[in-house]
Amino acid sequence: MIRVGINGYGTIGKRVADAVRDQPDMEVVGVAKTRPNYEAEQALERGYDLYAAIEDRAHKFADAGMETAGLVDELVAQSDVVVDATPSGIGAQNRDLYEEYDTPAIYQGGEDADVADVSFNARSNYDEVRGADHVRVVSCNTTGLSRLVAPLREAYGVEKVRATLVRRGGDPAQTGRGPINDILPNPISIPSHHGPDVNTIFPDLDIDTLGMKVPATLMHMHSVNVTLEAEPDAEEVRELLADQSRIMVIDESLDIEGTGPLKEYAMDMGRPRADLWENCLWGESVTTEGRDFYCFQAIHQESDVVPENVDAIRAITESADAAESVATTNDAMGI
Incomplete structure (x- = not known):
């Protein structure tokens, strides 16, 4: 099983987490949030381990009655791949964290293209991404x-x-x-x-x-x-x-x-x-x-990149070819 961490549990992150959980060859290690809110509450309700993305704010989760499993560093360390679904510009700031733990990362299209080794679309250039350490799923x-x-x-x-x-x-x-x-x-x-x-x-x-x-x-x-x-x-x-x-x-x-x-x-x-x-x-x-x-x-701006993130996980880990990955993703998600 590919162990996937989700850093950022907002519009894209929560959808990617659910899609990853539905895959037969992946599991969600946990999700990271910067602050407690309704999305953090729902992450716990859905059974995801919740990690604090900012150490100085970690106490706010406890104050809100939300149990955390640790800090985002621990999430990155435990993951085979991290999907960075943080707001535009934050992913680039997080790259050093992923490199520190030698964890490959997938960024979103709000980041500049130079945040990653290559940009990705499953239908168009899957093979170019195989084995890359940093991949950007386009917008x-x-x-x-x-x-x-x-x-x-x-x-x-x-x-x-x-x-x-x-x-x-x-x-x-x-x-x-x-x-x-x-x-x-x-x-x-x-x-x-x-x-x-x-x-x-x-x-x-x-x-x-x-x-x-x-x-x-x-x-x-x-x-x-x-x-x-x-x-x-x-x-x-x-x-x-x-x-x-x-x-x-x-x-x-x-x-x-x-x-x-x-x-x-x-x-x-x-x-x-x-x-x-x-x-x-x-x-x-x-x-x-x-x-x-x-x-x-x-x-649909909230969801069309979600299956692309799932396929990017397999491309990075070289666990399936393009046709196999797309078919597996589609079947698991009901596309």
Whole structure:
């Protein structure tokens, strides 16, 4: 069994912990939090050992009636791999801790790419990550774009990608995020950071991205145009994408017109936390004109990177090849 520590038990960390626990070849050593709150309380309720991430604040857990198993250093020392799910920028600060205990670490897409030896997307570059000590799982949006680009490159070749990302203002629990009543170019300059981030997966890809922020919390939306090297048939492309295990092609008969019904669909399916781990791509939006392909896809920012973290664990430990890992992860999580 691969022993996995989770440093940071927030939006991503709690989902990764549950996904790791569901795997047949992994176990959760424990999770680390900086302070007691409802997530720390729920970590204990779910049976996870809780570790204090900051020694000076460790007493606050006891004051709140929450028992800890020790400090984060002990969690790192006991783990074969640590998934760092701390806020952006903190992962880079934690790298020295992981190196001190010679524990490989997986970082999230909020970190700069140079925090790790290589950036990771299971569909696109699994083999490049095998045996690495420090790996960065790219962001939710970059994950969604990479999953879409990989099969198109393989089947048709890609000349250029153009994507406009309409991004949610914040997650449902982020009360301080916005905008509340505005539509923001974010950033105003072009490209947004997403294109260069996709280039950490596909270095030779010609890609332009534009970003916006809107007053919504549920999901991101991508409007994508790809100029291919070969002239595709729309139905063939639709079938190609439907064959991808982490792309959910939404059939017109489902009458899902936006991200609200998508989240309702996830709840009705009984998905934990109403998570949508897959790219949600509207089948009727798949259009081709000459060598140009167009589509709309929605990305659940809280969850699409979760299976990627699980696969990154196997890649780092060299315990499975790409196909085996993805199949195992998908089966265990119900993807």
